[in-house]
Amino acid sequence: MSLLQVDELSVRFETDDGNVHAVDRLSFALEEREVLGVVGESGCGKSVTFMSLLRLLPETAVVSGRATFGGVDLLAAPTPRLRRIRGKEIAFVFQEPMTSLNPAFTVGNQIGEVLRRHLGLGRREARGRARELLDLVRIPAPARRLDEYPHQLSGGMRQRVMIAMALACDPKVLIADEPTTALDVTIQAGILDLMRDIRERLGTAIVLITHNLGVVADIADRVIVMYAGRKAEEAPVHELFARPQHPYTIGLLGAVPRPGASRRLQEIPGRVPSLAELPSACAFAPRCPRADELTRTNVPELREVAPGHLVACFHPGPS
Amino acid sequence: MNGAPVVEVESLVKHFPLRGLGARGVVHAVDGVSFSIAPGEMLGLVGESGSGKSTVAACIMRLLEPTEGSIRLLGEDITHLSRRELRPLRRNMHMVFQDPYSSLDPRMTCGQIVAEPLVVQRLLDGRGVDRRVDELFDRVGLRAELRHRYPHELSGGQRQRIGLARALAVSPKLLVADEPVSALDVSVQASILNLLRELQEDLGFSCLFITHDLATVEYLCDRVAVMYLGQIVELAPTAELFASPKHPYTQALLSAAVVPDPVAQRARVRIVLEGDVPSPVEPPSGCRFRTRCPFEPRSAPASHEQEPPLLEVTPGHHVACHLVRLGGEGPRPVEAVEAAS
DSSP: OOSEEEEEEEEEEEETTEEEEEEEEEEEEEOTTOEEEEEOOTTSSHHHHHHHHTTOSOTTEEEEEEEEETTEETTTSOHHHHHHHBTTTEEEEOSOTTTSSOTTSOHHHHHHHHHHHHHOOOHHHHHHHHHHHHHHTTOSSHHHHTTOOGGGSOHHHHHHHHHHHHHTTOOSEEEEESTTTTSOHHHHHHHHHHHHHHHHHHOOEEEEEESOHHHHHHHOSEEEEEETTEEEEEEEHHHHHHSOOSHHHHHHHHHSOOTTOOSOOOOOOSOOOOSSSOOSSOTTGGGOTTOOHHHHHSOOOOEEEETTEEEOOSSOSOO | OOSSOSEEEEEEEEEEEOOSTTOOSEEEEEEEEEEEEOTTOEEEEEOOTTSSHHHHHHHHTTSSOOSEEEEEETTEEOTTOOHHHHGGGGGGEEEEOSOTTTSSOTTSOHHHHHHHHHHHHTOSOHHHHHHHHHHHHHHTTOOGGGGGSOGGGSOHHHHHHHHHHHHHTTOOSEEEEESTTTTSOHHHHHHHHHHHHHHHHHHOOEEEEEESOHHHHHHHOSEEEEEETTEEEEEEEHHHHHHSOOSHHHHHHHHHSOOSOHHHHHHOOOOOOOSOOOOTTSOOSSSTTTTTOTTTTTTTTHHHHOOOOOEEEETTEEEOOTTOOTTSOOOOHHHHHHHHO
């Protein structure tokens, strides 16, 4: 059985200007010890998907579907039950390490809070464990750092503190939303190494939400490509990069400049669609070179083209 | 790419005094940067946040007045010119900004935005401006009816095209582009980079392209300058820099950039730098990179005592490192990994 099984997840926001469909009937599974990359551009629903699983969205969000984790449906569980899972068994790391830490409390205090709340540790025990955690995320001189405030740390160090907090209760799942986007490349490299190390040493399953295909290529075992709230393609990482089938995936891969290649970059015409109405067609059709009558009037279902390789396209295949 | 340089930057220094109660000292944003850009050349200026690359751009555009050093635009010294004296020269240089949302006036139509430099420079009469704006919209791939729209009605990619059209309106000799695509989605970035390359080939302007993304530089630029903590540590033709980086920082930067290819990416040897970038208020003595250099203390005590000059070690390849000798021999990236382990 999968560690986390999501079935037919839909998320809709009710706004004054009508409904916005952020996620549409998304299903996927997360296995133990796995690094799952979730890729897509802004507005594709990749962050909303995981926020909705932990019920972190505002009340204007209407969520339906099922998300089974350890025999519990996260979307239906009573709030106290969910609280014991959120932050303890499933932990979140956000993109902005500057704004997700509280500037008024020391690092030790903030990590300690998680430990006291979820594990019921005393003040001294919590401090000792917090020091171990800082050591785990390879922050030099951890004892000294415990008494520092977030503003005294660099961006990379803050992100390490965030990861330390997320790991405080030894979670089974770590959801990292663009964890390296705000960081410089040399710092990003260190954070990616750290996540790899955490998976190896602690066996934590990691969901890595990103727009950066390079990051996915570096660390993911399996990849889901999202477009306009739907899954466009899913495959093991090597399979996806070697044999992409969906024209959107192919477009994304061709749009990135690569070392040594000076050919013209492939463009995807048009723009990311608005999610105001859910088209009863392939959402990518207006930008797709393979679009025809069929794609403009029907929603493509996912089909398996190779073991573990799913594509939602009427005309899949290499370019 | 012959002829006199379009822009020459000589020993440029820009310091910002620290403000606030009891604050003392200065931020050494840029500390002795020299380079020039030939006609029709694209120079990439690469560095991480805080390296001073945007400050260099702002000094060249004279949005800031340099503390020391000189900037010559088409042979004319513009380092300390007043706003009024600068105005006629502004037709020779223009800028594209990072954020296509905040760099366009929300109260002007897109047509007015693109026309503004022409109106300010009084280059054409009313009808001429009109024709020129039409031509520019066509040139950057925007439909003419967007002239009457406001920026908020456009997508990020379209807005950045407006930014480009505005920058090119007066046919500048130099275009300064500060991270022009980093705020855009991947699928949109490609079209803007392609457009910039096409425009440069057709119009032949020189370009200072500022970015933190190495792959983009490799795609666009003829030469690359790498900055670290306010100084250029390496400057070379693009192909040469990517094939044989000589400065340990460039080597680390290249090794850390991720490539969208799992086979190649996982086979790469990564040089992980220890520690953080030091504060620009008190940069390290001698070599500024020494606190994170994987080869330290190999060049001590020189690394503590002397600032390594930016030397031309092989034709066209400049490096500022005590370990790199004339002829270009220096530490190899593999040694850095061995030194670390």
